[in-house]
Amino acid sequence: MTTHPHRKVIIIGSGPAGLTAAVYAARASLTPLVIEGEPSSTSDQPGGQLMLTTEVENFPGFPEGVQGPELMQRMRDQAARFGAEFLTEKATNIDFSGHPHRVWVRDDEYTADAIIVSTGARSLMLGLPNETSLIGHGVSTCATCDGFFFRGQEIAVVGGGDSAIEEASFLTKFATKVTIIHRRDKFRASKIMQERAFNNPKITVRWNSQVTQLFGEKKLEAIEVTDTNSGATERVALGGLFVAIGHRPNTDLFAGVLDMEDTGYLVTQPGSTRTNVAGVFACGDVQDHTYRQAITAAGSGCMAAIDAERWLEHQHATTSK
Ligand code: NAP
Numbered sequence: 001m002t003t004h005p006h007r008k009v010i011i012i013g014s015g016p017a018g019l020t021a022a023v024y025a026a027r028a029s030l031t032p033l034v035i036e037g038e039p040s041s042t043s044d045q046p047g048g049q050l051m052l053t054t055e056v057e058n059f060p061g062f063p064e065g066v067q068g069p070e071l072m073q074r075m076r077d078q079a080a081r082f083g084a085e086f087l088t089e090k091a092t093n094i095d096f097s098g099h100p101h102r103v104w105v106r107d108d109e110y111t112a113d114a115i116i117v118s119t120g121a122r123s124l125m126l127g128l129p130n131e132t133s134l135i136g137h138g139v140s141t142c143a144t145c146d147g148f149f150f151r152g153q154e155i156a157v158v159g160g161g162d163s164a165i166e167e168a169s170f171l172t173k174f175a176t177k178v179t180i181i182h183r184r185d186k187f188r189a190s191k192i193m194q195e196r197a198f199n200n201p202k203i204t205v206r207w208n209s210q211v212t213q214l215f216g217e218k219k220l221e222a223i224e225v226t227d228t229n230s231g232a233t234e235r236v237a238l239g240g241l242f243v244a245i246g247h248r249p250n251t252d253l254f255a256g257v258l259d260m261e262d263t264g265y266l267v268t269q270p271g272s273t274r275t276n277v278a279g280v281f282a283c284g285d286v287q288d289h290t291y292r293q294a295i296t297a298a299g300s301g302c303m304a305a306i307d308a309e310r311w312l313e314h315q316h317a318t319t320s321k
Contacts, residue, residue, distance in 0.1 A: 002107070004109065006111045007032070007033050007111065008031065008114065008312060009031075009112055009308055010101070010110055011116040012115065012253075013119040013250075013286070014034050014036035014047060014048065014118070015072070015120045015285070015294075016072070016075065016284065016301065017283040017285070017286075017298060017301035017304070018036070018284065019301065020302050020305070021118060021301040021304045023075070023078050023305075024302050024306065024309075025116070025305040026082035026084040027082045030309065031084070033086075034084055035087045035090070036076075036087065036088055038088070038089060048284075049120060049122070049285070050294055051069050051072060053136050053145065054067060054137070055136075058144075075298075087110075093253070094115075094254065094257065096115065096258070100112055101113070113312055114279045114308040116283060116304045116308055119250040121247045121248060121249040121265075121292070122247065122248055123141035123245075123246075124245045125141075126158065126243060131214060131243075134220050137219045138216060138220025138240050138241065142242075142292075143166075145293075147170055147173065147174045151174045151175075153240060154175060154177045154178075154179075154239060155175045155178055155239055155240035156179040156180070156206075156223065156241050157171065157178060157179070159180070159244040159246070160180070160183070160187045161187070162193050163244040163246065164245070165189045165193040165194065166193065166244075168244075172202040176202070177202055177204070181209050183208070184207070185208055211225060211226075211241065220238065220239075222238055224236075247285075249285065249286045251264045251286060254266065258275050258277060258280065259276040263289065266287040268287045273300060273307045274311075279315075281307050281311075283297070283301045285297055288300065
């Protein structure tokens with residue numbers, strides 16, 4: 001076991017929230033260590049969910065758009081320029097029961113006065129073989145992000161909850177036809193959302209159906225839909241497929257330590273990024289199931305760094321009296 005030099009701030013997670021927190025904490029001379037995740041992982045890889053996207057057109061400051069991975073590399077370079085340090089591994093254990101707070105990466109122990117948790121969330125996926133490689137190439141998990149790319153096309157949305165209907169309704173602004181593919185004969189979504197879908201002439205619903213194959217090498221060309229009652233399959237040509245079957249925050253590491261909602265999202269105090277544990281702050285999608293945008297994650301990352309800095313100052317003022 002190796003113990004590393006004590007830090008003022010450790011940031012766990014390196015999507016837009018964690019990297020923005022790193023830029024702010026580094027510029028405040030807190031020399032943060034960013035435990036950025038493992039490149040091999042699809043759920044909590046360095047850079048977060050934007051590493052799985054292509055063109056990002058709604059991040060302010062990039063009028064021509066920017067590739068998701070490039071945007072994350074730029075944020076990382078910016079944090080490094082001000083002195084943030086990076087560990088390209090996954091945090092494997094934590095102990096926030098006393099001071100300092102402790103974080104392990106396998107057998108290596110890291111300690112810090114303040115921790116910023118920005119481990120993000122992941123979209124649930126169908127689990128089809130080429131699904132991940134087609135993300136950004138016809139397969140998407142975010143209508144707000146990618147809907148614009150499907151102007152004038154026929155597309156489908158998988159799922160039967162509020163997200164699926166919200167995505168489908170939003171996508172009718174761009175697509176000529178949106179088919180919701182749902183595995184049962186009833187939606188799980190709220191009544192009002194269901195009515196929205198049923199009243200929209202551009203939306204049709206394909207009940208009792210599962211997407212069982214994706215066709216296309218470099219770009220999605222068609223899907224296979226299987227009828228869950230008869231087992232009959234059909235190949236359907238399609239420009240885009242939106243997977244809207246739910247999200248899961250990456251919070252297993254904090255179970256029993258940080259307050260969470262039933263759905264696993266971390267609870268922060270209203271108007272701040274403070275968690276229930278003193279000196280531990282949370283930002284980005286790990287505590288936000290509403291907006292889930294790179295820009296809102298970045299904004300809350302900035303808040304977390306400022307909250308941590310002020311908390312550290314207050315601690316210093318009280319202990320040096
Ligand atoms: P959700 O409510 O968990 O719904 C997930 C849907 O995906 C379900 O219909 C489920 O089918 C289907 N599904 C799950 N795994 C699947 C698979 N492997 N293959 C095919 N279908 C699969 O998730 P959500 O829609 O993301 O909503 C999450 C929470 O956010 C909910 O509380 C929701 O009310 C809330 N939300 C609210 C709004 C709003 O009010 N504007 C918008 C979005 C989300 P089954 O029904 O058969 O289980």
